[in-house]
Amino acid sequence: MEQQFISRITSSRKNVSGRFSAKSPSNIALVKYWGKRDPQIPTNSSISYTLTHSFTSTELRFVPKQSAGFDVKVFLDGELNEGFAPKIRTFFKRIANYCPFLEDFSFEVHTHNSFPHSSGIASSASGLSAMAICLVQLEQSLGGELLEEEQLKKASFLARLGSGSACRSVYHGLVEWGENSFMKGSSDLYATPYPPAEIHEVFKTFHDTILLIHEGQKSVSSTVGHNLMNNHPYADLRFQLANENLQKLLIILKSGDLAAFGELVEHEAMSLHAVMMMSSPAYILMQPNTVAVLHKIWEYRQQTGLHLFFTLDAGANVHLLYPSAEAEAIETFIDTELKGFCQNGNYIKDVVNFG
Ligand code: PMV
Numbered sequence: 423m424e425q426q427f428i429s430r431i432t433s434s435r436k437n438v439s440g441r442f443s444a445k446s447p448s449n450i451a452l453v454k455y456w457g458k459r460d461p462q463i464p465t466n467s468s469i470s471y472t473l474t475h476s477f478t479s480t481e482l483r484f485v486p487k488q489s490a491g492f493d494v495k496v497f498l499d500g501e502l503n504e505g506f507a508p509k510i511r512t513f514f515k516r517i518a519n520y521c522p523f524l525e526d527f528s529f530e531v532h533t534h535n536s537f538p539h540s541s542g543i544a545s546s547a548s549g550l551s552a553m554a555i556c557l558v559q560l561e562q563s564l565g566g567e568l569l570e571e572e573q574l575k576k577a578s579f580l581a582r583l584g585s586g587s588a589c590r591s592v593y594h595g596l597v598e599w600g601e602n603s604f605m606k607g608s609s610d611l612y613a614t615p616y617p618p619a620e621i622h623e624v625f626k627t628f629h630d631t632i633l634l635i636h637e638g639q640k641s642v643s644s645t646v647g648h649n650l651m652n653n654h655p656y657a658d659l660r661f662q663l664a665n666e667n668l669q670k671l672l673i674i675l676k677s678g679d680l681a682a683f684g685e686l687v688e689h690e691a692m693s694l695h696a697v698m699m700m701s702s703p704a705y706i707l708m709q710p711n712t713v714a715v716l717h718k719i720w721e722y723r724q725q726t727g728l729h730l731f732f733t734l735d736a737g738a739n740v741h742l743l744y745p746s747a748e749a750e751a752i753e754t755f756i757d758t759e760l761k762g763f764c765q766n767g768n769y770i771k772d773v774v775n776f777g
Contacts, residue, residue, distance in 0.1 A: 423611060427520045427579050431565045436526045440563065441483040444555035446591045447775060448476040448537075448548040450630055450733060450741050452687050453668045454694045455586055455599065457651030457661060461516065462586050463610045465651065466664035467600030469671065470590045473630060474775040476537045478548035482556035484527040493528040498539070500532070513550065513584040520580065521557055523564055537770055541634050542737050544644070550584035551577070551591035578612035586648075589613040594777035596621060596675070604669050618776060622678030626776050627746040631756055634768040635711045636738035642698075642705045644736050650701040660697050664690070680745065684723075684731035687743065691734040698736075709738040711763040716740070718763075722755055730755070746773075 449470040457465035487493060492514045496506035510531060514524050531553065537543045554577040561576075562568060568576060574592055582589035582599075590597040590613040598605060599613040607614050618626065651657050667690055674682045698705055712734070719732050719742070730752050731743045742760075744752045753771075761767050 423609075424520075427576055427611075429520060429522055429561055430567060431523065431561065436523070436564075437486050438563070439483075439485040440560075441481055442556045442559040442563070443479065443481040444552045444559070445477050445479040446548045446551035446555065447473045448478075448543060448545075449473060449587065449590045449597065450735065451587065451590075451690075452596075452733065453664055453671060453690050456648065456664075456694055456697065456736075457654075457657060458586055458648050462582050464586060464600045465657070466661040467598060467602045467605070467608065467668050468587075468590075468664070469596055469598045469616065469668055470587070471628065471630065471774040472591060472594050472597060473772045475772045476543060476548070476632070476770060478533060478535050478545055478552045480534075480549065480552035480556055481532040482553070482560065483530040483532065484560065486526060487528045490525060492524060494531060495529070496531045496533065499534055506531075510553070513553070516583045517557075517580050520576075521561060523561065538637070538768075541768070541770070542637055542640070542739050543632065543634075543770070544587075544735065544737075546585040546644075547588040547591045550588035551581045554578070554581035554584065554588070555592065575612050582612060585644075594775050596625075596774075598668075602665055602668070604672075616672075616675075620672070621675050624678045624680065624745050624747075625675055625683070626774070628774045629742075629744050629746060629749055629752075630772045630774065631742040631744075631753070632770040632772060633715060633740040633742065633756075633760060633764050634766075634770065635715070635740060635764060636709045637765050637768070640707060640737050642707065647698065647701075647705075647736055651697070654697060654701060656697055656700055660693060663693065680729040684729060684743075687731055687733050691732060694736070695734060707737050708734070712738045712740055715760055715763050718759060722759070726751070728752060 449472045451470040455464045455468035558577045578589040578592040593615040596616040597613045601610045733741045
């Protein structure tokens with residue numbers, strides 16, 4: 423299956439310089455990917471909303487070189503960032519088989535995140551997706567001849583090898599990743615956009631306001647977290663439940679049942695953090711203010727009947743999910759009651775993007 427992604431470039435047009443750019447949004451999983459095996463194969467299927475305003479824009483500049491090996495420098499907001507270059511080199515090593523032209527150029531990656539670097543929002547999904555799209559553009563310019571659909575599939579395939587969840591950021595809307603028996607065309611190797619015709623209108627204009635509870639580095643990286651799912655006593659149950667939850671979610675997405683959506687999505691978020699707490703060694707990525715916000719949301723829902731739900735990433739920040747018809751009332755509540763739990767009062771208002 424991987425064979426299809428090996429570059430078909432035959433002519434050698436190595437003596438070219440140029441630049442390509444791409445912009446990719448972050449995504450928030452509703453059914454979470456947590457656990458993988460080599461090479462970046464997920465242990466269960468996942469689905470996410472692609473966001474709009476939280477994005478990475480990347481420009482890939484290249485000039486020909488003669489020496490062997492990878493040569494890449496990364497600039498974040500115009501400043502050389504020594505920390506990122508080894509990560510990109512590791513990424514290049516993983517994808518070299520599929521992009522044999524990587525050693526032919528010296529690269530400069532100029533990248534900008536729309537969200538603050540320290541916000542605790544992972545830039546790996548948006549960043550690696552943008553980078554993969556640039557690489558596919560480069561391949562095309564070298565004679566790649568991929569059809570538009572194949573270009574996106576290859577970008578998703580490459581992005582996955584950089585950071586699993588990044589493969590979903592290549593597409594708009596609701597995006598699935600992971601092979602299963604109930605979704606035609608699903609794959610472990612790349613993500614697939616979920617057909618809009620299967621989604622009720624209410625889920626196409628959803629809001630995601632991200633409460634920045636704790637800015638700065640997480641205590642446990644997602645690489646370490648994924649690894650702790652190996653030999654985890656609840657791993658198999660978690661993978662099975664995630665797949666079942668995805669199957670249930672697809673029915674909910676079609677029906678427009680907001681209450682069922684919230685129940686399932688919150689359960690997924692809690693399951694993710696529960697398996698973290700039951701890992702060896704155990705760890706907790708929620709902060710006291712994360713927990714305080716969850717209580718506030720439950721209380722608010724009970725009092726108002728409005729459809730304000732939460733989900734969590736592998737971190738302390740809380741993603742507030744709500745339909746656009748209720749946005750005005752809910753955003754007043756966020757400003758008056760939840761903003762105070764954010765570090766420096768910061769939050770990011772985002773919406774899902776169906777293109
Ligand atoms: O793509 P990674 O390795 O950063 O893992 C992401 C895992 C979660 O964000 C917690 C869940 C998901 O499916 O995006």
